[in-house]
Amino acid sequence: MSVIYLLISISIIVAIGFFIAFIRAVKTGQYDDDYTPSVRMLFDDELIQSKVEKPKVKSPTTL
Amino acid sequence: MDTQNCFHCGLDIIKEDEIIFDAKNFCCNGCKTVYEIFSLNDLTCYYDFEKSPGATPQEINGKYDFLDNESIVSKLLEFEENSTAIISLSIPHIHCSSCIWILENLQRLQKGISTSQVNFPEKRVRITFNPEVVSIKNIVYLLSSIGYEPYISLENYEMGSNNVDRSLTYKLGVAFFCFGNIMLLSFPEYFEVKEYWLDQYRGFFRWLIFTLALPSFFYSASGYYVSAYKSIKSKMLNIDIPIALGIIVMFIRSTFDIVMDYGSGFFDSLTGLIFFMLLGKMFQIKTYSFLSFERDFKSYFPIAITKINTDASEESVAIYEVQKGDRLLIRNQELIPVDGILISEKAEIDYSFVTGEAIPVTKQSGDKVFAGGKQIGKVIEMEVLHSVSQSYLTQLWSNDVFQKNVEQKHKTITDRISRYFTPILLLIAFSGFVYWIFIDANIAFNVFTAVLIVACPCALALTAPFTFGNVLRILGKQKFYLKNALVIEQLAKVDTIVFDKTGTITANKKSNISYESSPNPSEGGEQKTVETDTNLILIKNALRGSNHPLSRMLYDFLPEMKRLKIDDFEEITGKGIKVKIEGNIIQIGSAEFCVPPLSVSSPSPSGRVGEGNTSVHIKINGVYYGKFIFNNQYRDGLEELFKNLSSKYQIKVLSGDNEGERSVLEKLLPKGTELIFNQKPEEKLEFIKKLQEEGENVMMVGDGLNDAGALAQSNVGISISENVNVFSPACDAILDANEFQKLNYFLKLSKNSITTIKMSFALSLLYNVVGLSFAITGNLLPLVAAIIMPLSTITIVSFVTVMSSYYANKK
Structure with a gap:
C-alpha cells in the first residue's frame, strides 16, 4: 500500500508541471488580453468565405 | 425616403454625394478608397464580420512629419534592432471583430510589416516591422488611409516600454493551485471513516496539505497582511484587519492541530477563502484600460512641433526641447503647445480646450498667444515665451488638487462597516474565551480561534467587489466609464450637481x-x-x-x-x-x-x-x-433631465461665457437653478471648493480643459466627451456625450447598488451569526467550516450579481 506515496508524489509532480506552464503563460502575456484571441480563431477560413459569399452578403440596408 | 447607409462606414448617404462603386454605395470618396484598397488586396472579408465597420479616413497631411525625427521615433518604439522593430500604437477606432481582422492582416497591405497583433480591450495594435523596408511614418499613413488613425501624444512619448503588473494573476494562480489540491487531499478527512489504511496515511496527507498551504498563505495572501498593517499604522480599521487576523489565526490553529495530532486543521477553508477573495479583487480590478482617467495636459499636446531654425530651415523637434526664443511654425488645426508671441500678421485661434468657447479669437501680430489654443487657417509663426513646463496651462496643473491622492479621499462603505465589525468581533472572541476558560482551558483556546476563523469576513469582503464590478460593467456598456469602484459610492452620495455650459449642456458640434x-x-x-x-x-x-x-x-x-x-x-x-x-x-x-x-x-x-x-x-x-x-444648441433631453434631477439635487450651471444666454437658459431649466457666468477656470475650482466647505457633495459635469480644475476638486468629476477615446481632462468618469440624458438613470443605479451592498452585508452577517453559534459553543468542525465558507461566498456573489442586474434593467 505504500505505493500511495509514489502515486501521490507523481500526481503532485504533474500538478506542479501544469502550474509551471501556467506561470509561463502569464509571463509571456497570454493573460493580458482575454478577448482578442477568442475572435482571432474565427478568422482561419476567411479567404474561402470571401470569394464565395461576396455578392450575397452585402445588399445595402434600407432604412 | 430612401436613405442608404454607406457600405464602409455605415453613415447615411446623402443622395447627391453618393458614389457607387463595385455595386456598393459609399458616402464619400474616402470610404470608397478604403474599399478599393481592401478589394485590391483581397481583404474584403473585412466587411463580412461586421456590418459597415469602417471609418472615413481623415486628411493628415503634414500631421505626422515629426515621425521623421529619429529621436522621437526611437522613444515611441518598444523594441529596435537592425531589421526588426516593434511599435505599439493606440487606435481609438478599434471596436469590432472586423477591426481586429484587418489590423492583423496589415502585412498584406504593406511590405516590411511582419506581424501585427491587436489588444482589443486596450485598443492597441502591436506591429512588428522591418525599419529598413518601411518607416513608422509609412505605417501611420497606411493606418490613417484605411480609417484607423493612431493616436499619438506626449503620453506615449514618455511611456516607452510598459511594465504590466501581473502579480494578481500569479497570486490567483497560486491560490487556486493550493486550494484545488488541498480540497482533493482533505476528502478522506471529511468522512472520518475508521478505515485502517486511511488512518495509516493520515499523517502523510496532513503534512502534504500543510506544505501545499504554505505558498497560498505566504504569497497569495500577502496583500492582506500589508494592507492590514498599513491600516493599523494609520489608525483606520479597514476590512483587511479581520481578514488578515482570520487567516493568520486559522493558519496557526491548523498547524497546531496537525502538530499535536488533534485534527486536520482548516487548511482547506483557508486556501479556499484566499482564492475567493483574490477572485473578487480580480473581478473588480477589470476596468477600462483603454481609457486613461489621469489625463493631464500631456495628452492634449502633440509630441513634436515644427521649429524654424535661424537659417530658415524647418525641423521637427520634441516639445520638451522647445526653449524660450525659438520660432515655431504652427499649421492649420495644430495645437499651440507653449505661450508665445505671434509673429505672423494675423491668426485665428480656437481656445475651445481652454475656455470652452468654440468661436475662434483673432490675434494680431505681436499679441500673446497661450498654450492650448488651436490654430485655424493659414500657417503661422510664433516666438516662444515660456517653455512647456512654465506655460499658463501647465501652471494650472500644478495646483494642489491635481496632486491629491484619490484613495485617501474617501472611506469606502466596506471600511465604514469594518470599523464596527473589528471591535465587535474581538469582543465576542474574548468573551467566549473568558467564559470557557473557567470550564476548560483547552476548549477556551479552541473557541477563541474558532470565532476568529468563522467570523473572517470573507463574504463581507466579497460583496463590494462583485457588486461594483458588475455595475462598472453595466455602466461601461452604456458608455459611462468610471475610473474605479469608489466612484460609484461617491455618485450615490452626491447632493449637488454643477454643470458647465459650453460643450456640456450645449452640444459642441451642431449649432x-x-x-x-x-x-x-x-x-x-x-x-x-x-x-x-x-x-x-x-x-x-x-x-x-x-x-x-x-x-x-x-x-x-x-x-x-x-x-x-x-x-x-x-x-x-x-x-x-x-x-x-x-x-x-x-x-x-x-x-x-x-x-x-x-x-x-x-x-x-x-x-x-x-x-x-x-x-x-x-x-x-x-x-x-x-x-x-x-x-447654442442644447443637448437632447436636457430639459427633462434637469426636471428629473432638480427634484433630488441642487443644480448649478457655471459658464465661462458672458450672460448672453441667461434668458434662454432660465426658460429651459427648472426654477431655482443657479446660473453663474463669466467664470475663469480658477474661479470654477474655487466655486466647487466653497460648496464643499458648506458640506455639499459636489458632482461636476464638464468637458474642456477649462473645467479640469473643477473636475479634480469635485467629489465626482464627470467629463463629457464627444469622442470617448480622445480628449477629456482628468476626471473620475467619462460619459459619452450621446448618453448625456441618461445621467439621472446612472445616478439612480449607483444609489441602488449601494442598497444592494447593504442588503448583502446583512446576509453575510447572518452567515457570521450562524457560524459564530457553532464557534462559541466549541463545535466548529473543519467540515462545518468547509461548508459554510463556500456556501456563503456563492450565495453572496450570486445575490449581488442578480440584484445589480435587476436594478440596471429597471429604468
Missing part, C-alpha cells in the same frame, strides 16, 4: 443656425434673401474651401447642393472669405467685411439677437443678403 434676411431692402424695395436655390448653391460651394469652424458649421447646416467649380478663393484671416464662382463674387464673413457702411451706421430694427450670438454675413455680387445666426 442651431437661423437665417435673417437683410433688414433694409435695397433699392427697388425688393427684400433680398439668400433662400433661393441659386444663391444657396453659391454659398454652399464658397464655404466648401474654408476651414473656419463657422464655415464648417454653416456648410454642414445647408442642404446638399450641386457642386460648382470655384474660380478663385481667398481667405482673409479675421474677416472672411471671398470666392469667385462662375462669374459671381461671394463674400462671406464678419459684418465689417460684408455689410455696406450704410446699414452698419443705422442699427438694424430687428436688434441684435442676444449678445452672445455669433453671425456670418453674406454678400453676393456686391449686394448684402443678411446673415446667418448661430445659436
Whole structure:
C-alpha cells in the first residue's frame, strides 16, 4: 500500500508541471488580453468565405 | 425616403454625394478608397464580420512629419534592432471583430510589416516591422488611409516600454493551485471513516496539505497582511484587519492541530477563502484600460512641433526641447503647445480646450498667444515665451488638487462597516474565551480561534467587489466609464450637481443656425434673401474651401447642393472669405467685411439677437443678403433631465461665457437653478471648493480643459466627451456625450447598488451569526467550516450579481 506515496508524489509532480506552464503563460502575456484571441480563431477560413459569399452578403440596408 | 447607409462606414448617404462603386454605395470618396484598397488586396472579408465597420479616413497631411525625427521615433518604439522593430500604437477606432481582422492582416497591405497583433480591450495594435523596408511614418499613413488613425501624444512619448503588473494573476494562480489540491487531499478527512489504511496515511496527507498551504498563505495572501498593517499604522480599521487576523489565526490553529495530532486543521477553508477573495479583487480590478482617467495636459499636446531654425530651415523637434526664443511654425488645426508671441500678421485661434468657447479669437501680430489654443487657417509663426513646463496651462496643473491622492479621499462603505465589525468581533472572541476558560482551558483556546476563523469576513469582503464590478460593467456598456469602484459610492452620495455650459449642456458640434434676411431692402424695395436655390448653391460651394469652424458649421447646416467649380478663393484671416464662382463674387464673413457702411451706421430694427450670438454675413455680387445666426444648441433631453434631477439635487450651471444666454437658459431649466457666468477656470475650482466647505457633495459635469480644475476638486468629476477615446481632462468618469440624458438613470443605479451592498452585508452577517453559534459553543468542525465558507461566498456573489442586474434593467 505504500505505493500511495509514489502515486501521490507523481500526481503532485504533474500538478506542479501544469502550474509551471501556467506561470509561463502569464509571463509571456497570454493573460493580458482575454478577448482578442477568442475572435482571432474565427478568422482561419476567411479567404474561402470571401470569394464565395461576396455578392450575397452585402445588399445595402434600407432604412 | 430612401436613405442608404454607406457600405464602409455605415453613415447615411446623402443622395447627391453618393458614389457607387463595385455595386456598393459609399458616402464619400474616402470610404470608397478604403474599399478599393481592401478589394485590391483581397481583404474584403473585412466587411463580412461586421456590418459597415469602417471609418472615413481623415486628411493628415503634414500631421505626422515629426515621425521623421529619429529621436522621437526611437522613444515611441518598444523594441529596435537592425531589421526588426516593434511599435505599439493606440487606435481609438478599434471596436469590432472586423477591426481586429484587418489590423492583423496589415502585412498584406504593406511590405516590411511582419506581424501585427491587436489588444482589443486596450485598443492597441502591436506591429512588428522591418525599419529598413518601411518607416513608422509609412505605417501611420497606411493606418490613417484605411480609417484607423493612431493616436499619438506626449503620453506615449514618455511611456516607452510598459511594465504590466501581473502579480494578481500569479497570486490567483497560486491560490487556486493550493486550494484545488488541498480540497482533493482533505476528502478522506471529511468522512472520518475508521478505515485502517486511511488512518495509516493520515499523517502523510496532513503534512502534504500543510506544505501545499504554505505558498497560498505566504504569497497569495500577502496583500492582506500589508494592507492590514498599513491600516493599523494609520489608525483606520479597514476590512483587511479581520481578514488578515482570520487567516493568520486559522493558519496557526491548523498547524497546531496537525502538530499535536488533534485534527486536520482548516487548511482547506483557508486556501479556499484566499482564492475567493483574490477572485473578487480580480473581478473588480477589470476596468477600462483603454481609457486613461489621469489625463493631464500631456495628452492634449502633440509630441513634436515644427521649429524654424535661424537659417530658415524647418525641423521637427520634441516639445520638451522647445526653449524660450525659438520660432515655431504652427499649421492649420495644430495645437499651440507653449505661450508665445505671434509673429505672423494675423491668426485665428480656437481656445475651445481652454475656455470652452468654440468661436475662434483673432490675434494680431505681436499679441500673446497661450498654450492650448488651436490654430485655424493659414500657417503661422510664433516666438516662444515660456517653455512647456512654465506655460499658463501647465501652471494650472500644478495646483494642489491635481496632486491629491484619490484613495485617501474617501472611506469606502466596506471600511465604514469594518470599523464596527473589528471591535465587535474581538469582543465576542474574548468573551467566549473568558467564559470557557473557567470550564476548560483547552476548549477556551479552541473557541477563541474558532470565532476568529468563522467570523473572517470573507463574504463581507466579497460583496463590494462583485457588486461594483458588475455595475462598472453595466455602466461601461452604456458608455459611462468610471475610473474605479469608489466612484460609484461617491455618485450615490452626491447632493449637488454643477454643470458647465459650453460643450456640456450645449452640444459642441451642431449649432442651431437661423437665417435673417437683410433688414433694409435695397433699392427697388425688393427684400433680398439668400433662400433661393441659386444663391444657396453659391454659398454652399464658397464655404466648401474654408476651414473656419463657422464655415464648417454653416456648410454642414445647408442642404446638399450641386457642386460648382470655384474660380478663385481667398481667405482673409479675421474677416472672411471671398470666392469667385462662375462669374459671381461671394463674400462671406464678419459684418465689417460684408455689410455696406450704410446699414452698419443705422442699427438694424430687428436688434441684435442676444449678445452672445455669433453671425456670418453674406454678400453676393456686391449686394448684402443678411446673415446667418448661430445659436447654442442644447443637448437632447436636457430639459427633462434637469426636471428629473432638480427634484433630488441642487443644480448649478457655471459658464465661462458672458450672460448672453441667461434668458434662454432660465426658460429651459427648472426654477431655482443657479446660473453663474463669466467664470475663469480658477474661479470654477474655487466655486466647487466653497460648496464643499458648506458640506455639499459636489458632482461636476464638464468637458474642456477649462473645467479640469473643477473636475479634480469635485467629489465626482464627470467629463463629457464627444469622442470617448480622445480628449477629456482628468476626471473620475467619462460619459459619452450621446448618453448625456441618461445621467439621472446612472445616478439612480449607483444609489441602488449601494442598497444592494447593504442588503448583502446583512446576509453575510447572518452567515457570521450562524457560524459564530457553532464557534462559541466549541463545535466548529473543519467540515462545518468547509461548508459554510463556500456556501456563503456563492450565495453572496450570486445575490449581488442578480440584484445589480435587476436594478440596471429597471429604468
